[in-house]
Amino acid sequence: MPVKYVESHIWDKYLRTDRLPHIWCPGCGIGSVLSAFLQAVEKANIDPKKLVVVSGIGCTGRVAGYIKVDSFHTTHGRPIPFAMGLKLARPDLHVVVFSGDGDLVTIGGNHLIHAARRNVDILVICVNNFNYGMTGGQVGATTPEGAYTTTTPYGNPERPFNLPYLLAAAGAVYVARWTSLHVRRLAWSITEAFQKKGFRFIEVLSPCPTAYGRRNRMPDALEMLKFFRDNCEIRDFADPKEVDIVPGKKIILGKFVDIAEEKKTFEEKIYELINKYRKV
Amino acid sequence: MSLPAGIYFMSGNDAVAEGAIIAGCRFFAGYPITPSSEIAERLSRRLPEVGGIFIQGEDEIASIMAIIGASWGGLKAMTATSGPGFSLMQESIGFAAMTETPVVIVNVQRAGPSTGMPTYVGQGDVMQAKWGSHGPYEIIAISPSSVQECFDFTIRAFNLAEKYRVPVIVLMDERLSHLYEKVRVPPQDEIIIINRKKPKSKEEFLPFMPDDDLIPPMPPVGEGYFFHVTGLTHDEKGYPKMDPNVQEKLIRRLCDKIRKHADEIIDIEMHMMDDAKIAIVAFGSVVRSAMRTIKIARKNGAKVGLINLKTIWPFPEKQIYELASNGVEHFVVAEVNYGQVFLEVQRAVRGEAEVHGVFKMGGALPSPLEIWSTINKVM
Numbered sequence: 319m320p321v322k323y324v325e326s327h328i329w330d331k332y333l334r335t336d337r338l339p340h341i342w343c344p345g346c347g348i349g350s351v352l353s354a355f356l357q358a359v360e361k362a363n364i365d366p367k368k369l370v371v372v373s374g375i376g377c378t379g380r381v382a383g384y385i386k387v388d389s390f391h392t393t394h395g396r397p398i399p400f401a402m403g404l405k406l407a408r409p410d411l412h413v414v415v416f417s418g419d420g421d422l423v424t425i426g427g428n429h430l431i432h433a434a435r436r437n438v439d440i441l442v443i444c445v446n447n448f449n450y451g452m453t454g455g456q457v458g459a460t461t462p463e464g465a466y467t468t469t470t471p472y473g474n475p476e477r478p479f480n481l482p483y484l485l486a487a488a489g490a491v492y493v494a495r496w497t498s499l500h501v502r503r504l505a506w507s508i509t510e511a512f513q514k515k516g517f518r519f520i521e522v523l524s525p526c527p528t529a530y531g532r533r534n535r536m537p538d539a540l541e542m543l544k545f546f547r548d549n550c551e552i553r554d555f556a557d558p559k560e561v562d563i564v565p566g567k568k569i570i571l572g573k574f575v576d577i578a579e580e581k582k583t584f585e586e587k588i589y590e591l592i593n594k595y596r597k598v
Numbered sequence: 599m600s601l602p603a604g605i606y607f608m609s610g611n612d613a614v615a616e617g618a619i620i621a622g623c624r625f626f627a628g629y630p631i632t633p634s635s636e637i638a639e640r641l642s643r644r645l646p647e648v649g650g651i652f653i654q655g656e657d658e659i660a661s662i663m664a665i666i667g668a669s670w671g672g673l674k675a676m677t678a679t680s681g682p683g684f685s686l687m688q689e690s691i692g693f694a695a696m697t698e699t700p701v702v703i704v705n706v707q708r709a710g711p712s713t714g715m716p717t718y719v720g721q722g723d724v725m726q727a728k729w730g731s732h733g734p735y736e737i738i739a740i741s742p743s744s745v746q747e748c749f750d751f752t753i754r755a756f757n758l759a760e761k762y763r764v765p766v767i768v769l770m771d772e773r774l775s776h777l778y779e780k781v782r783v784p785p786q787d788e789i790i791i792i793n794r795k796k797p798k799s800k801e802e803f804l805p806f807m808p809d810d811d812l813i814p815p816m817p818p819v820g821e822g823y824f825f826h827v828t829g830l831t832h833d834e835k836g837y838p839k840m841d842p843n844v845q846e847k848l849i850r851r852l853c854d855k856i857r858k859h860a861d862e863i864i865d866i867e868m869h870m871m872d873d874a875k876i877a878i879v880a881f882g883s884v885v886r887s888a889m890r891t892i893k894i895a896r897k898n899g900a901k902v903g904l905i906n907l908k909t910i911w912p913f914p915e916k917q918i919y920e921l922a923s924n925g926v927e928h929f930v931v932a933e934v935n936y937g938q939v940f941l942e943v944q945r946a947v948r949g950e951a952e953v954h955g956v957f958k959m960g961g962a963l964p965s966p967l968e969i970w971s972t973i974n975k976v977m
Contacts, residue, residue, distance in 0.1 A: 403669075
């Protein structure tokens with residue numbers, strides 16, 4: 319197929335166009351998620367000056383570098399504590415952590431649950447492609463049981479995390495799961511999450527044909543999107559306990575948690591305390 | 599408010615906390631660890647009083663990443679820890695060095711390796727402070743030897759971090775952290791405070807383009823600079839570049855911005871060195887033993903002096919070499935490890951003098967008499 323370059327894109331204004339083309343493989347879902355995110359930035363009327371995007375390491379970790387805002391590409395697993403420090407220093411900014419499952423959940427899992435527990439006012443977008451794509455497709459804490467990866471050649475013997483359930487239990491005020499196929503619902507969900515305060519978590523399932531799909535009978539990106547189409551069921555406010563991703567069972571999508579009452583954020587509590595005890 | 603000018607009686611850990619507040623530290627994140635915990639405890643009470651933020655991280659990695667984030671958020675930020683926590687922070691220290699983030703890390707050294715002796719003195723993290731993260735980079739490490747210096751050096755650590763945009767490590771030790779002494783807090787106008795330089799304009803601003811001093815101005819977040827910061831090798835724009843030439847240029851500059859300012863950064867104190875043939879080299883708590891040793895030596899008519907390494911990194915190799923080539927015949931390095939500063943002194947004298955070690959593995963300082971007995975063998 320001849321390579322065709324697009325002259326311009328509707329979201330160019332939010333992108334560092336001088337960094338394109340991006341590094342993502344053909345068929346990768348991260349671009350769709352990024353596009354949905356930028357759509358949400360527009361819809362939620364977020365001033366790019368007041369938006370900070372923080373990523374960790376990995377394929378999704380490269381997102382920060384493509385968005386034209388103040389952006390930080392940090393260390394593996396640690397974008398959340400970095401974002402927490404920055405948000406505490408500058409509570410007036412919108413701070414988004416945009417990273418992958420291996421980064422946020424596997425190596426960085428401890429920070430993830432603690433940030434949710436504290437109700438740090440950040441929006442976390444976790445692109446879950448079920449494996450470590452950038453390093454060649456190894457197993458992670460989100461790889462489905464039985465799946466083949468470069469380090470589970472006989473099938474994954476481990477049970478993966480049920481992320482919505484984990485985050486709901488840890489105290490996130492907003493928890494949703496979509497796929498890179500459900501771009502409209504995803505964009506709407508991110509828009510909605512932008513308008514909320516507190517720790518918000520959106521998991522986005524995404525194809526990784528290069529590293530994951532081809533070892534699991536979905537070597538073509540379209541096949542995984544078809545898989546998403548045929549095997550996902552949208553059930554808003556499903557019990558997060560019931561949304562495990564198990565081979566052979568429907569994948570449940572939707573918004574699972576959206577706490578209506580205003581829960582004080584970590585920053586609000588810290589600044590209240592400062593205002594109370596401040597002597598200068 | 600920060601401590602008013604006056605004379606106080608406090609511990610080394612308390613002096614660090616109060617020095618930090620006077621230096622302008624308004625963000626602290628740390629994880630409890632003996633023997634540094636009192637720094638966090640004091641700051642948890644004191645920082646809100648001055649409008650600052652204190653948080654306790656879920657671990658040391660979260661703590662150091664939070665201070666790096668807060669520093670980019672515009673606040674002067676610090677963490678305090680000890681050996682095991684310092685080990686956990688190493689990757690992030692490399693990230694701070696690569697991204698030129700001003701942060702202060704207080705490492706109250708205890709006896710190691712591993713859990714070692716948490717409540718006893720150690721000085722085994724000298725090499726780790728410099729080489730702990732992967733890859734070539736430079737940091738600054740300073741080492742107080744009295745409670746007064748814990749206060750003064752913490753202020754200096756912030757000034758150095760802000761000036762050079764580099765992680766600065768205050769290499770303390772357990773003995774000092776729990777020692778109570780008199781501290782003089784000078785009036786505000788006697789205290790030098792340095793703040794990071796900011797870009798003059800947004801026009802054609804490149805976030806990692808250095809000035810002549812090799813240090814780039816640091817852009818504030820949230821003001822439309824739209825800058826990118828990455829731990830990947832990056833060009834002046836801050837964009838990742840997988841190119842050996844870009845790596846060459848960047849890493850040389852990151853190292854040279856410290857190396858070329860070594861004379862400004864290095865601070866060593868000499869005692870009775872004018873006629874000395876034998877020099878004790880010490881830092882931290884061991885300086886206190888060594889001060890006694892030179893008195894014993896002088897009473898016995900031995901021409902012994904003392905070099906107190908207040909700055910350990912960059913290492914004062916030029917100063918040591920000058921002494922070696924100008925009459926000092928023996929250097930006796932006393933430290934609470936199996937020879938770390940010893941190796942540096944050996945390197946610095948370039949064969950012009952003999953170098954001997956008085957090593958304690960941890961838990962106790964070399965006593966004045968132990969150092970004296972080594973000197974006796976040398977003479």
